[in-house]
Amino acid sequence: MVRKIVKFLTSRLFIVSILILVQILIILAFVFTLSRNYAFVAGGFWFFSLVIVVVIINKQTNPVVKLPWIILITLMPVFGVLLYMKFGSSKLKKKDEEILQKEKEEFKKLYDGANPHLQTLRKQDPFAASQVSYINTVTDMPLCTNTDVTYFSLGEEMFEALVKELAAAKHYIFMEYFVVAPGFVWNTVLDILIHKVAEGLDVRFMYDDVGSVGTLPYRYNKLLEQSGIHCVAFNPYRATLKTILHNRDHRKITVIDGKTAFTGGINLADEYVNRRERFGHWKDGGIMLKGEAAFSFSLMFLELWGLYRGMENDYAGYLPAENYNANGKGFVQPYSDTPMDTEHVGELVYLNVINQATDYLYITTPYLIIDNELVTALELAAKRKVDVRIITPAIPDKWLVHELTCSYYGELLAAGVRIYEYTPGFMHSKNFVTDDRIATVGTINLDFRSLYHHYECGVWMYGTDCIKNIKADFVKTLEVCEEITRESVKKTKVLKRLVRAVFKIFAPLL
Template sequence: MIDGHTAFTGGVNLADEYINRIVKHGHWKDTAVMLQGEAARSFTLMFLQMWNLDEKTPDFSIVSEIPAAASPEAKGFVIPYGDCPVDADHVGEQVYIDILNRAQRYVHIMSPYLILDGELESALTFAAKRGVDVRLILPGIPDKSFPYALAFTHYPALLDAGVKIGEYTPGFVHAKVFVSDDAEAVVGTINLDYRSLYHHFECAAYLRDVPCIPQIQEDFEDTWSKCRMVTRESIRKGSFSRWLWGVVLKPLAPLM
């Protein structure tokens, strides 16, 4: 957040590998969006909620002291939101499931990790079974072997339902993006794994009918063109050790 008038959200952390200055896992693919106007004030409030988490008397005065920023003239709606592990509302997961359940033509997704609970896997497979083009971009070069192995255990059910899976061959995808039907998108910090959906403080921006959505879709298609497609045959020819690790680790998936 910058003075209450500009905010950024996405996957980009403060380290050299996030800008490909150093290379750890091939090319590091990431995404973020810049928000201006009232949406930035919402991110300021979310930051202060975290800052004041252990304070007996939380101080949110800075929000009222920030002058209201003139919103840029743009179509559509931007709704910033956060997700908190100390309440019962799994907002991040519910937004993703809602997009999948309402999609008519396509839902295109980028995520670094794929460790799904039953509800999210059902939403993905049900959308694909009713004819929605559901595509997932995942890393081709993993940063951690355990999540990579656990993702492998979801591949058969997703493929059988008609979900298309691509692994980014140049390196590691750290983007957290949903885009659907040329009309709505989510960009933020929320991965498709238990840690993001249940155990972490996370944030994102829901975008509806805003002018940048075609750019988000174009970026997805460009990234998709650099992926190797996962098929039943490629799974059969894949690494036995990866499959075995996934099976062994499956009971521990809610901790990852």
């Protein structure tokens, strides 16, 4: 225990956080001193706080996200404004906006604007085609066929396939992850990447600096560069007030030669493959794409990469060197989401899936902290006699987040939604599957961070062979889950209900 405390107190996460906090406290002390001695200064700060509140009210975002900021700034004007500037404002630099816009223009040149697959799907299922049209409109990602999709019900299964595909890479490897931690998983991957660099491949790696701040040493990206791996630490966590603490890169992407891609809930750390136990058995999921749809992940990666290393000279050069003939059927559409605009793609894709369900809707998620739109959609689906079932963890990774998750149980159960907890440990997969025809797998949790504040990605599927496997995995997992009942929720102690109610107000900030 002492060793863990010492390790935490000497970690970069703790030291940088303390330095940022000290800077905030110095500013607060300066402001309060001026306000106490100069009335016009105090009035100026109050007026500035009012201006910020007006700005927040007029932002094009969900009102539930605005409310906690308004309360916080009203109660603690100066401190609240400082926090909002650190956590609440999302805006790209003009230079970055220009890069992203130019990249999108280049990406569009690689695809046929006619999108014949969409016309085929529209004849089969107009409602599903409308979902595709939405994703294509807001992300420019095309609907694909000629793609084999493999679903993995555990991190161990996906890691085995990942290692095999990495070893077979011939041209390039792009990897992008939220958490990277030294151990069996990362060391195995790193050995392959170094070997591939020696073979002359273009190997690029991007990790989120906050997601990995407690596991990787400072400037680990420089260390990888020395090995020949091009590396970016996304949104670096520095001891300065200019550091943006939100807008993290929560995506998990591996793309190989533009013809094979992986995504899902699995990061590059041992707990994700149950080589290290943290919260009981770690239940995760992911998919492998082989074929046409994989290239969309090449473009997703290059889009963010360009913000740090500049645009590529020729994006067409990353197209697969040879054609792939898939055995699988169905339609596949990868998509991404960014916190830097008002289009919450991940949430709207989920809403469309929920609203299109007619027979059943099965969901796995580590967190269940959602806005009124998602609550209403789930309740409405249940009232339409759709069999709506959700699996969450029985052993959480964060106490407060789990309490907030539990705070949604009562109203959902009352509407007919069935909720289960995964008793062997931690449920981390992010899957939706409905009516044996539609599914989505990706990195997007059912919480405000994923839906509003993070860079995310996912894959929407229609009629693919793996959909039956996603459903079968859900049904099998129910065998080791405990169903939550309205009676058990009613037994929750009054004090715990009060704590949940208070924190629920600030859920969009957590």
